[in-house]
Amino acid sequence: MKNVIEVKQLNKSYEKFNAIHDTSFALQANKIYGLLGRNGAGKTTLMKMITAQIFPTSGDLKVFGEGPYENANVLSQICFIKESQKYPDHYNILDALDVSKSIFPNWDVNFSRSLIKDFNLPLKRRIKKLSRGMLSAVGIVIGLASRAPLTIFDEPYLGLDAVSRGLFYDRLMEDYVEHPRTVILSTHLIDEVSSLLEHILVMDNGKLIIDQDAEELRGKAFTVTGQASKVEAFLIGKETVHREPFGGLLSATVIHSENGSDQKQATASGLEISPVSLQQLVVHLTSGRSEQKEVNTK
Amino acid sequence: MKNLIDDGRPIFVQIAERIEDDIIEGGLPEEAQVPSTNQFAAFYKINPATAAKGVNLLVDEGILYKKRGIGMFVAGGARTKVIEKRKEQFFDEYVVTMIREAEKLGITADQLMDMIQRGDNKR
Amino acid sequence: MNRISGVLKLHYRDKWSWIYIPAIILFFSFGVNLTVSFLVSNQEDLYTGGISSVVIYIFVAGIIVVGKTFPFAIGMSIRRIDYFIGSVIIGTISSAFFTSLIFLFAQLEKQTNGWGTRLHFFYFPYVNDGTLLEQFILYMILFLNTFFLGFLISSYARRFGRKGMFLGAMVFLLIGSIVIFLLHHFEVWGSIFSWFASHTAVQIAYWLMPFTLLYLLGSYRMLRRAVI
Numbered sequence: 001m002k003n004v005i006e007v008k009q010l011n012k013s014y015e016k017f018n019a020i021h022d023t024s025f026a027l028q029a030n031k032i033y034g035l036l037g038r039n040g041a042g043k044t045t046l047m048k049m050i051t052a053q054i055f056p057t058s059g060d061l062k063v064f065g066e067g068p069y070e071n072a073n074v075l076s077q078i079c080f081i082k083e084s085q086k087y088p089d090h091y092n093i094l095d096a097l098d099v100s101k102s103i104f105p106n107w108d109v110n111f112s113r114s115l116i117k118d119f120n121l122p123l124k125r126r127i128k129k130l131s132r133g134m135l136s137a138v139g140i141v142i143g144l145a146s147r148a149p150l151t152i153f154d155e156p157y158l159g160l161d162a163v164s165r166g167l168f169y170d171r172l173m174e175d176y177v178e179h180p181r182t183v184i185l186s187t188h189l190i191d192e193v194s195s196l197l198e199h200i201l202v203m204d205n206g207k208l209i210i211d212q213d214a215e216e217l218r219g220k221a222f223t224v225t226g227q228a229s230k231v232e233a234f235l236i237g238k239e240t241v242h243r244e245p246f247g248g249l250l251s252a253t254v255i256h257s258e259n260g261s262d263q264k265q266a267t268a269s270g271l272e273i274s275p276v277s278l279q280q281l282v283v284h285l286t287s288g289r290s291e292q293k294e295v296n297t298k
Numbered sequence: 299m300k301n302l303i304d305d306g307r308p309i310f311v312q313i314a315e316r317i318e319d320d321i322i323e324g325g326l327p328e329e330a331q332v333p334s335t336n337q338f339a340a341f342y343k344i345n346p347a348t349a350a351k352g353v354n355l356l357v358d359e360g361i362l363y364k365k366r367g368i369g370m371f372v373a374g375g376a377r378t379k380v381i382e383k384r385k386e387q388f389f390d391e392y393v394v395t396m397i398r399e400a401e402k403l404g405i406t407a408d409q410l411m412d413m414i415q416r417g418d419n420k421r
Numbered sequence: 422m423n424r425i426s427g428v429l430k431l432h433y434r435d436k437w438s439w440i441y442i443p444a445i446i447l448f449f450s451f452g453v454n455l456t457v458s459f460l461v462s463n464q465e466d467l468y469t470g471g472i473s474s475v476v477i478y479i480f481v482a483g484i485i486v487v488g489k490t491f492p493f494a495i496g497m498s499i500r501r502i503d504y505f506i507g508s509v510i511i512g513t514i515s516s517a518f519f520t521s522l523i524f525l526f527a528q529l530e531k532q533t534n535g536w537g538t539r540l541h542f543f544y545f546p547y548v549n550d551g552t553l554l555e556q557f558i559l560y561m562i563l564f565l566n567t568f569f570l571g572f573l574i575s576s577y578a579r580r581f582g583r584k585g586m587f588l589g590a591m592v593f594l595l596i597g598s599i600v601i602f603l604l605h606h607f608e609v610w611g612s613i614f615s616w617f618a619s620h621t622a623v624q625i626a627y628w629l630m631p632f633t634l635l636y637l638l639g640s641y642r643m644l645r646r647a648v649i
Contacts, residue, residue, distance in 0.1 A: 086492040275306020
């Protein structure tokens with residue numbers, strides 16, 4: 001399958017700060033990607049480089065097989081909706097949508113109309129006077145109705161309530177099924193979107209630490225709980241990403257071993273096993289890094 | 299949304315289990331057409347690729363089969379196959395675990411049989 | 422090409438900034454001056470600089486346009502070159518519109534002998550001395566030059582930010598002071614004034630053209646490397 005994005009050893013550094021450090025990855029066409037990580041991990045910086053809004057310090061970046069900078073072939077296929085998307089001061093919602101219509105070649109007028117109804121957007125109201133949630137909804141409408149072959153949403157839901165966010169995910173999936181395209185969702189709310197994602201990228205401190213199929217990742221870790229001594233014994237030789245003592249008990253999250261026999265081993269030694277959600281796993285991987293041990297291959 | 303998606307386990311496995319449940323309970327009799335991956339995706343709010351993976355898992359096991367250009371169907375003898383598989387799983391997941399827990403609590407085999415009787419009566 | 426029309430649409434959505442507000446400013450100023458000229462005696466000509474209000478407005482429009490629309494345009498994956506060309510076109514259209522308006526009213530003013538009150542709002546000696554075409558060209562160049570100077574400042578601000586603006590202003594002041602000092606020192610003021618006096622208005626306007634071109638090139642260079 002052809003790669004939509006190819007990034008090799010990409011770096012972006014500001015005066016005293018490495019925003020992106022030696023990052024390499026490739027994204028395939030028509031998949032939904034989750035770009036996860038904490039604030040300041042470099043997600044927005046990465047997406048801004050992909051869309052040629054800012055320039056890499058070094059490295060190789062190909063979008064649809066070409067460099068994106070000033071490239072009409074590439075840019076006309078991208079719609080990037082970011083949390084801080086700016087609109088001209090005097091614009092009302094209709095203005096923003098009409099202009100988007102003339103910019104994005106795949107724009108679907110009927111779809112945009114139905115989305116506007118879904119989100120209850122007042123077309124004639126000035127964008128400046130919209131609530132934070134409505135402003136986000138405008139971005140979502142543009143992002144979805146653009147049907148751009150590469151659609152990127154960077155934290156697009158600020159100020160939206162759970163119902164509206166659910167609406168966003170529903171419409172995204174419905175339309176994605178009808179019109180497959182490459183989607184990148186950058187988000188904190190991993191639990192809400194995790195079932196939509198096919199592939200996960202996790203950034204931490206400007207580095208890409210996970211680039212994996214979502215399903216593989218979901219089964220990747222589990223938590224064992226039990227007497228501290230027993231848990232400690234079990235943990236020997238395993239990759240532990242998180243540990244949390246509680247009285248005489250210890251709860252530890254470990255990465256599955258290759259052969260998958262470790263869960264049986266845990267039940268055999270009387271430990272309780274519980275699944276780890278994607279969100280928990282990502283939180284553990286990006287916050288408890290000091291506790292991370294090297295994998296001990298025998 | 300059905301309370302299906304448990305984020306700690308691969309979703310495609312859960313989708314496969316869902317279809318198996320339907321086959322066991324008769325919702326999907328043999329030779330019936332299985333919903334398309336897109337329908338699964340829309341209904342459970344999951345990625346269609348993931349749904350496809352779940353369906354393909356069952357195709358590999360001979361529980362579903364593909365009619366080109368039409369869709370997926372329940373294979374002949376699928377129900378028996380699924381039930382056999384589930385019995386194995388039942389043994390692993392429930393019986394073995396139960397015996398282990400019983401050991402921990404000092405429950406003898408006779409007492410355990412007794413308990414099973416009582417449980418059956420309570421039904 | 423498609424994308425440039427997108428940029429035109431992007432700008433044209435703001436009819437207030439490009440058409441209505443400057444037209445209101447122009448005609449409000451004209452209205453006030455006309456009223457004044459009715460009230461004072463008709464014995465002598467009344468000259469006003471009211472028309473400069475539009476020129477200043479166009480300058481300001483150039484200064485604010487990039488800040489207002491560039492982040493949106495780039496955010497909507499428009500190429501910088503398309504944004505630049507689209508903005509140049511819209512600035513040119515706006516300049517042409519006001520040039521035509523002023524040109525038309527200047528002819529009317531001349532025909533009506535200053536609206537019957539000897540008011541000179543649109544039509545001036547020296548400025549309107551040339552042929553009709555020259556009168557048109559003069560204003561066109563004046564507007565374009567003013568707009569693109571504003572656009573250059575705006576592009577520079579986008580490229581180099583607040584720090585760059587401060588630095589740029591300092592350098593500009595420094596160079597300006599040195600130039601004025603040198604002009605003073607070598608006592609060349611007189612020859613400069615006589616140069617102006619020896620040229621017609623439109624000839625002087627022609628001299629603005631290379632500057633306008635420089636502003637354009639400069640703006641493009643800035644925008645090419647501007648980020649959002």
